[in-house]
Amino acid sequence: MARASQQAIGNQAPLVIATTSLRKAQESWLAGLANERRLSEATLTAYDRDLDQFFSFLTEHMGEPADLSHFPSLRPADVRSYMARRRQSGISSRSLARSLAGIRSFVRYLEDRGEATTAPFNAVQAPKYSRSLPKPLTIEKAQRLVNPSESLASEPWVSARDSAVFLLLYAVGLRISEALALTLRTAPLPGQNAMTVTGKGNKQRRLPVLPVVQTALADYIERCPFELEPDEPMFRGVRGGPLSPRVVQKTIETLRGALGLPDSATPHGLRHSFATHLLANGGDLRTIQELLGHASLSTTQSYTEVEMSELMSIYQKAHPRS
Incomplete structure (x- = not known):
């Protein structure tokens, strides 16, 4: 999958938004979703992209490339800051809710390995959005x-x-x-x-x-x-x-x-x-x-x-x- 972290500007070196250990955890999580839950390629790509955007936020928020060591210290305020940043970019409530669901799934995976806690995400309410009804034919x-x-x-x-x-x-x-x-x-x-x-x-x-x-x-x-x-x-x-x-x-x-x-x-x-x-x-x-x-x-x-x-x-x- 293409990595949003590889963002070269002109002749400058690519911006690194995640350490090698965090990338390995990300790839292991995605592989598990593909093999155990049989998620579609489109869904996996969307989750991968959402996680990259969260890593990019963490890199700016922490002042260094996002790392596994950052996750245990995350607070609800950090999650709300991420949501506010995405809101400023114009993301819809439905897309933001999906993004949070994917990130929460990854953090739950880390929690099972003893490397994070989902508490900050559980303390934040996902954005509400109107659910469109199916439109059947006559x-x-x-x-x-x-x-x-x-x-x-x-x-x-x-x-x-x-x-x-x-x-x-x-x-x-x-x-x-x-x-x-x-x-x-x-x-x-x-x-x-x-x-x-x-x-x-x-x-x-x-x-x-x-x-x-x-x-x-x-x-x-x-x-x-x-x-x-x-x-x-x-x-x-x-x-x-x-x-x-x-x-x-x-x-x-x-x-x-x-x-x-x-x-x-x-x-x-x-x-x-x-x-x-x-x-x-x-x-x-x-x-x-x-x-x-x-x-x-x-x-x-x-x-x-x-x-x-x-x-x-x-x-x-x-x-x-x-």
Whole structure:
């Protein structure tokens, strides 16, 4: 990973913001997150960057490169100074809260090794921010998006591929990374009414699969012009390599304009729609939590807020005393 500490100005030597021992602890912590918690590369990069920014603050705050020896003496006032510095740079409350969470995780790692204490961070309240609600599509618009007849693809096999991917997001509730990780061995083909998915944190969950999804997958496999190995990603790009999430995102962006769909029509928007439509038709939160693979029920509860906001909108438009 690129290091923010290597900031050369002109011909001057790079600014060192962390000692070798602190860098080794940082790398060990990140390796643990990657191997044990299976965090994505994007999340690891964000944590690495946030920690570098904290090291840069400590270097200026302490008057010398940040070191492991500085952490036991940190006070709540030091943490608040860091937050104020980031606020001055224009960081949002959401980003600052994420930054603090990453730094606190690193300090907890040091605490387990007897090299720090999390007390100064626990004494400081993270910034509050408004949590945006998921924006599901209507049932009609979601169905239009996953319908292969609506595809703008020039190749029939690409249209079949896109439809199969979209159905996995909307009819099964998969994350895009989970859908694109499917192989011939793990894909639910006709007659297989369930599938096992490995999600975040390397946790597995068993999911029901509708016949329409099984048929769409079989149709794509039959049309795909590339040889598919049993244990390799089955969804392919036009050149035969594994299908990229960005290609899926761009495909939906194009369809949005052609079909007159809202900005909420995204790969993750289809997953939101899956959960919201289940809830609207009598699904209970615990079941939906299991289907989505959420570690916390509070994450799933955001869909009840979506459903209530829609009900209130209908009520206000229709009720004679509204």
